[in-house]
Amino acid sequence: MYLLGLGIVLMLLKYLAIGPVADWSWWWVLSPFVLAVVWWAWADASGYTKRKAMELEEKRVAERRQRTKDALNSSTQKRHR
Structure with missing residues (x-):
C-alpha cells in the first residue's frame, strides 16, 4: 500500500x-x-497474504471468546451476590 x-x-x-x-x-x-x-x-x-488473513481471523476469534468468557463471569458473579 x-x-x-x-x-x-x-x-x-x-x-x-x-x-x-x-x-x-x-x-x-x-x-x-x-x-x-x-x-x-x-x-x-x-502464502503471506493468506497467512496474515488467518492470523487476523484467529485474533478476532480469541477476542470474541474472551468477551464471551468475561460476560459469563460477570453474569455469574451477579447471581451469587
Whole structure:
C-alpha cells in the first residue's frame, strides 16, 4: 500500500513539474507501481497474504471468546451476590 501511495505522489509531482521529480525519467516515477505488483505477486505466491488473513481471523476469534468468557463471569458473579 505504501508503494502505491509513493507512486501516486511521484506521478503527481512529475505531472505537475514540481521539484526535482520533474527532471526524473517516467521509468523512475512509475517504478513504485511495478514494485507493488511484484510485492503482491510474491505475497500471493508465498502464502503471506493468506497467512496474515488467518492470523487476523484467529485474533478476532480469541477476542470474541474472551468477551464471551468475561460476560459469563460477570453474569455469574451477579447471581451469587
